[in-house]
Amino acid sequence: MTIGFILNGEDVTIQTEANFRLVDILRHNFKLLGAKEGCLSGRCGACSVFYNGRVVPSCMIPVFMVQGNEVVTIEGFALTEEYQDIIGGFNQAGVRSCGYCDTAKILAVESLLAANPRPEPDEILAAFDGALCRCTEPETLARGVRAAAEIRQRRIYGRSV
Numbered sequence: 001m002t003i004g005f006i007l008n009g010e011d012v013t014i015q016t017e018a019n020f021r022l023v024d025i026l027r028h029n030f031k032l033l034g035a036k037e038g039c040l041s042g043r044c045g046a047c048s049v050f051y052n053g054r055v056v057p058s059c060m061i062p063v064f065m066v067q068g069n070e071v072v073t074i075e076g077f078a079l080t081e082e083y084q085d086i087i088g089g090f091n092q093a094g095v096r097s098c099g100y101c102d103t104a105k106i107l108a109v110e111s112l113l114a115a116n117p118r119p120e121p122d123e124i125l126a127a128f129d130g131a132l133c134r135c136t137e138p139e140t141l142a143r144g145v146r147a148a149a150e151i152r153q154r155r156i157y158g159r160s161v
């Protein structure tokens with residue numbers, strides 16, 4: 001079937017089987033490798049993308065559902081100032097980074113800060129529920145998110161608010 005959607009701000013059209021997974025389409029048709037094939041069952045977050053503005057596991061989205069909708073991958077998000085806020089916060093706090101979990105962690109933080117610019121520690125930890133990383137301590141992740149929030153506030157308002 002023919003499927004048209006918006007990918008990282010561009011209108012795209014593909015010919016594909018309706019039940020292929022979005023993660024496979026992103027990786028194989030578009031060579032966007034930031035969404036990883038991890039558990040392929042919606043648990044690890046390695047395949048995360050923004051789908052109409054919400055973070056979802058792209059391994060759980062059959063591509064026919066994407067028709068007419070908007071997908072932003074980590075490659076698209078990496079072009080934004082919001083991405084730089086998060087990387088800056090992670091670097092300040094010493095959050096570990098690897099090709100497997102980065103996409104999940106970064107998109108989880110963006111989703112959290114977009115809705116809640118000053119999250120509490122329990123809200124921060126809850127935001128990482130679907131973003132599996134066994135090698136960064138929760139306290140370090142929380143410090144990274146708070147640092148990212150500070151960087152963002154200074155960028156937008158010129159100071160912490």
Ligand code: FES
Nearest residue numbers: 038039040045059
């Ligand atoms: S590969 Fe999609 S959630 Fe793990």
Ligand code: FES
Nearest residue numbers: 097098101133135
């Ligand atoms: S840094 Fe990637 S799994 Fe922890």
